[in-house]
Amino acid sequence: MHINRKHICMKEHKCSQCDYKSATTTELKIHMNSKHLGIKNYKCSHCHYAAYHKSVLMKHLNSVHLKIKNFKCSYCDYQGSRRSLVTQHEKNVHLLIKDFKCNQCDYRTNTKSALTTHINAKHLGIKSHKCSHCDYAAYHKSALTDHLNSVHLNIKNFKCSYCDYQGSRRSLLTRHVKSVHLLIKDHKCSHCDYQTTENSALKIHMNSQHLGIKNHKCSHCHYAAYNKSALTQHLKRVHLNIKSFKCSYCDYQGSRRSIVTRHVKSTHLLIKD
Incomplete structure (x- = not known):
């Protein structure tokens, strides 16, 4: 058995729920707990986080609470708490590799999570991240965090270097600087001479001026905007x-x-x- 498991790596333990096979009963148990039963036995003593097995909990402790960054980028001084973060950094910043492709459109990205977010947002319309204070829902966690900071907590961490303006999101500050101080209108309409500082404004222009699309409907009457x-x-x-x-x-x-x-x-x- 020692030869089979360590050197030949025979996977003789089969999952009864799917095609998964493992060389040890421990690995099979972890698989069952994480994939089919949803059991998270390893709980963090510092927060509410829980993991399927000890190694994942240790990664959480190192990255979130201890701020240990053992993995270094081979191109610059960037350091990450997980190898996956450094790999993602290298792909995105240095290698510009986008190996996850959407099967519905031409969208490509360097992470599976970003692809999932894209599909949910653009093709399925799924907003799984919901606000606990109001009816707001977002496609991904970062948007929900921005919403909480700007709407409920009124946190404005991003300051303009030209005036006293402060924004709750970096994108709001960038839009402010472009439109108010730099007067940059880098989003151009392909049908007319219209130019704007942001993509959302261009989309509204296209819908209203060229396509006649009114997506925002009143729940009290037949009005649409x-x-x-x-x-x-x-x-x-x-x-x-x-x-x-x-x-x-x-x-x-x-x-x-x-x-x-x-x-x-x-x-x-x-x-x-």
Whole structure:
């Protein structure tokens, strides 16, 4: 048996649930617990994390709590707590290898998790990461963390180097710098001369100006909008009767800025259009 297991590596222990085979009963037990039973016996003493076996728990302790980075990049000074992190870093930064391809479109990435996120977000519409404070749901964990920081915790860690602006996400700060200070509009419409600082604005432009797509529908009436902000304005103005815009000369309030502007012109400035 020693020769079979150590040198010939015969896998004589078979899983009753799938085609998995192992050389030892210990490996088979780990497989059963992790893949079929969902049992996590190894629990972290510092947080709520639990693992299927001891080696995974040790990796968690080293990377999260002890901050031990034993694995080094062969191209730069980068260090990681897991070999997989360094491998991913080398592929992404130095080798530019994207060996995970989507079977629905031309999307390619260097990690399986990124591919799964892409498929869930773009093709299946699955938002598995849900906020515990509201109805918000995200395609991946980082987006949920951004939501929590910006909406519920109001944490703004990203500061503008040109003014006092602070953002809860790096992407918001980048967009602010591009649009306000650098005036960079690097997203161009392929059908007209429209240019914008962000891809989401270009998508809204395409849907509204060229495709006529109105994805944001009102739950109270038949109204549909090209973007979420327009739908929010509709809800406030029509259904909630919220009047956010105030006249600077009297107590008049309006649900739209244009209504208040028209009021000021006709009532106070006596301007007739």
